[in-house]
Amino acid sequence: MIKAGIVGGTGYAGVELLRILAMHPQVELSVITSRSEVGKPVSGLFPNLRNKVDLVFSEPDPVALSSCDVVFFATPNGTAMATTPALLDAGARVIDLAADYRIRDVAEWEQWYGMTHTSPQLLDEAVYGLPEVNRELIRNARLVANPGCYPTAVLLGFLPLIEAGLVDSDNLIADCKSAVSGAGRSANVSTLLCEASENLKAYGVSGHRHLPEIRQGLETAVGMPVGLTFVPHLTPMIRGLHATLYATQVTENDSLQRLFEDRYADEPFVDVLPDGSHPETRSVKGSNYCRISVHKPQGRDIVVVLSVIDNLVKGAAGQAVHNMNLMFGLEESMGIDSVALMP
Amino acid sequence: MIKAGIVGGTGYAGVELLRILAMHPQVELSVITSRSEVGKPVSGLFPNLRNKVDLVFSEPDPVALSSCDVVFFATPNGTAMATTPALLDAGARVIDLAADYRIRDVAEWEQWYGMTHTSPQLLDEAVYGLPEVNRELIRNARLVANPGCYPTAVLLGFLPLIEAGLVDSDNLIADCKSAVSGAGRSANVSTLLCEASENLKAYGVSGHRHLPEIRQGLETAVGMPVGLTFVPHLTPMIRGLHATLYATQVTENDSLQRLFEDRYADEPFVDVLPDGSHPETRSVKGSNYCRISVHKPQGRDIVVVLSVIDNLVKGAAGQAVHNMNLMFGLEESMGIDSVALMP
């Protein structure tokens, strides 16, 4: 059994991680910390975990965490980077669901996240935890930077096109629609039901922190700078993320459909839909799948890719457990193979 | 492995049954029928089942169904009663998620359901599949009448009070709030998103088909006629059912809290919340739990019980699989032990 610790389990990624790990046959939940809820049973905050998780929130304690085989950080940005060096030294492996180790360029990270990085020496070692790109590196990683929700859906949608050099990488557009849970569980007026329900809006058009993360992923794949316009939208639902991607095809190709099917033929969590399909976010609700379809409307040279994930699963906790499975040599889909809840 | 067949798998109870059975370690999905979708893959209609269920909808075929160990009917009322006698004769066992075998009094059934019962000879044999009442009978049943969603939540809430003779059974009130999936997956204007979202209404106040079913369950427990007012409401959500129950206490009692905890101490799927709690429907979303709390507001003699279930799981497909587990001697919670999806 793998002893797992969770730092910061009171947000939505945290409770989703708890839900998944509580059902994982090879994981023993060992410690969960939260400064604000110390001493309270986890199942008091999240009644869905009653009779399944009997842990109590504890103070973050380096000793307790160090004794874990793996520590997940489901914390705000800037928390993991403080404790991770000591945990790695103590022999634990770390999966950060926040952004601390996602951007390789420390200056760019500090600019977008508005703080000084306190363990930049780990940026080279940290592996970007997108299994469809870095599977082998993840297996051996001590430190995994779990991807953001938007980057996961956008990269999986663009990669087949970019890797094959089929589209103009100077002019990529990612129009993304996220559920409200992506904004977290903190008390904000803008995510109240009465503000966010029956409403839809773009936000962060001038610049969103997932922009450099997506750009880095694309540039790594294509080997040169790319031009990306990224517009996220807040949409009135709890879970789900839909990326609508636009690119201009510049090189001929027999079948985009086949390109996508071949690229993901061996991937357990990427499902390329039949030609002409439109994936629905609900088809992945509560599941670790990314479902994708590719279109070329009206015979023009604009390729449209539709890519959906559950932002809390494939976009956060599920992908983190996928990474853990790889890191510990377990079957990839162990504990994250459930069917989406529909309706 | 238990060979299972499903008749009528295109509604919401059907797809939920498919989701649960696809993950059940001791079930082999053998046949699924639907007159309207013959020849189509199940996963075409329900993309959440892609890569999990590769069955194709077939014509209802008595021979194929007869070869199953168990046949679930997830059909409109009046369908199961036609085929069940032959299936039982062929040695299959039957679980009907519709109402055909729920009411013991055939005249009452025919009045409420507006049709002639075609296999009334089975009404005596049929077991009402509420495990918390009929566990032992279910184990040996050939034919189980799976309870309705409202009756499940209402009976589990009233039973401890009624069985103990603590309340006036002449004046019971069940004010129930159901999600829209309770109305089924057929195309009706009244359940369109634009009609049912941002809206709440009572319906069927003059009489709802679950009224005689609840009354029968109460009368069986108390051994005499009861007086019940049942008002169902349609509420703007996909899943969930909240029963708010009112009864007048007529006999003193030390602790209603203890009464409820004792009644359900050994029940794997009834969770009595701590004193003073208010169960939320989302705490059981996608799970087979019923969560209950009991109150006596303001020290008056009115007892208020709050009881929540997922109408598609404990109120339909999950309870059906619970019954199957009992019928086939499996662990009760096998395949229905997942954690509710929250948020």
Next chain:
Amino acid sequence: MIKAGIVGGTGYAGVELLRILAMHPQVELSVITSRSEVGKPVSGLFPNLRNKVDLVFSEPDPVALSSCDVVFFATPNGTAMATTPALLDAGARVIDLAADYRIRDVAEWEQWYGMTHTSPQLLDEAVYGLPEVNRELIRNARLVANPGCYPTAVLLGFLPLIEAGLVDSDNLIADCKSAVSGAGRSANVSTLLCEASENLKAYGVSGHRHLPEIRQGLETAVGMPVGLTFVPHLTPMIRGLHATLYATQVTENDSLQRLFEDRYADEPFVDVLPDGSHPETRSVKGSNYCRISVHKPQGRDIVVVLSVIDNLVKGAAGQAVHNMNLMFGLEESMGIDSVALMP
């Protein structure tokens, strides 16, 4: 033109008041205060008011407010009671949308609201602003206590029965379902979309502040103590309130339908639906109507009344403007006669 001031216009009752008053032909919005938003344009916070309201939030200023003909308090409980005496002395009239002057018994008020009342001398003078009960008193009032949302829907539903002495007033049950906007616009985890959407729960079963307010209204009508069980529920929608009321009929009556129709025959904002109807909350969305129907299910002696309002209009801002119209001798329905938005 009536000069109107609003204290505390940043909550949902406040913005609804602004919406209505901005379109009222006889009102000039003169001042709106908010400590937290001083200096900001109202339409910056509420973009629906762009081009309609060009006021800027100001510090609460007794002089500016005193120059108004009428001052509305859309503030938390306990705010109006501090300033109202001075405003009345200065000749302004006051409508309090909060609870400061709703309960005549100061001790009971202080117990339920947990604070000392600072202007109890006004409790005798204050008129409870339910036009269907106190129309004449409201016309001449200097100070109107605008009713709560639950009390409005419950009282309008029970009054015909209670006033006629038809039901047992010792055992009244009000099972109420409110939209989330009833919980206000402050940042709370429990009213986030991801917590309150796809969810339904009872709350405050042991005691809610609207209980004494409803009881006072019933006792005033019947002239003796009543026994009331009141259970509020939070339901996943923005606007709307549905009260389901249960009472035991003890005196014969020819037609409950006629009783209700007669009671409200001259009321501009109470609409008694045809026999057998079920009012929907959406049928009053954005409008000042209360729609009601009355049932006697199964020929038993339990009367069921269904009563719906928009909690922000008839349950708050609309009723406040109705009161203002009465106080200033305007046509009752002026400015609040719009049709509900449906769908």
Next chain:
Amino acid sequence: MIKAGIVGGTGYAGVELLRILAMHPQVELSVITSRSEVGKPVSGLFPNLRNKVDLVFSEPDPVALSSCDVVFFATPNGTAMATTPALLDAGARVIDLAADYRIRDVAEWEQWYGMTHTSPQLLDEAVYGLPEVNRELIRNARLVANPGCYPTAVLLGFLPLIEAGLVDSDNLIADCKSAVSGAGRSANVSTLLCEASENLKAYGVSGHRHLPEIRQGLETAVGMPVGLTFVPHLTPMIRGLHATLYATQVTENDSLQRLFEDRYADEPFVDVLPDGSHPETRSVKGSNYCRISVHKPQGRDIVVVLSVIDNLVKGAAGQAVHNMNLMFGLEESMGIDSVALMP
């Protein structure tokens, strides 16, 4: 008073038209037809209209309709084209909310709508009813083709850029998100609450009927063929439409913000938000406004325009009444000047 008739008032555009016309000070609702609801009171189907509209649905009767000053068609595509010639001959004026007269090229119309046009001789005379483009023509029109919801939001967003020749009109992208009411009030499984709530999907990527309508509007403005990619999405809300538009700037310009403000300076229903804003769909719920903002993210040459409308008001019934006001010389905003309902 203008005598108005409505053909086909049982859909969402129809009931919205009824809501607006019922409050319009210069309109007398004279006749409303519906084959399916003949003899039923309008307020039976739409209880929000109780006490406001006492019309009864009647058979479509050319004589009754001919006596109207204006006839609105809120019918499926292909209905208006049959009756309009006779109505015009009889002296009535016609506003078609469907698509029959929107496309000038009859062959293109017949291809996209899959039927033969029965009154193509009127296509030249019909005025495309976008007041911000065709105000003067509308004033004198006998026949107005009311624009579709997507075309309204997209054209108003692109027009300032296109008319000024600032962007590459060969590569325009319109990523649009619509509420479910855009799909109409007919009973379809795909728009049930349980299918469309908590879900988001693109649809019609290979080609949507609003594509040629948008393209025609853009080509008329720019005077040459344009290249447009249009991807509509279904989003889980009742009302609202958000267009996110992408174009490549090819000509320098001092201030896009000023360009948009100048273009719409005199428009009563287009509101250009301050620089850096993100319009929300709820800010126009129930109102006739289009709110727009323009961005140039990251200093790159991609212009992003955000444009929101209520699909049933500015995208249908409100714009139709705006057109009527123009046609009959009334104040433009008469009867459609209400404030959006928020929250």
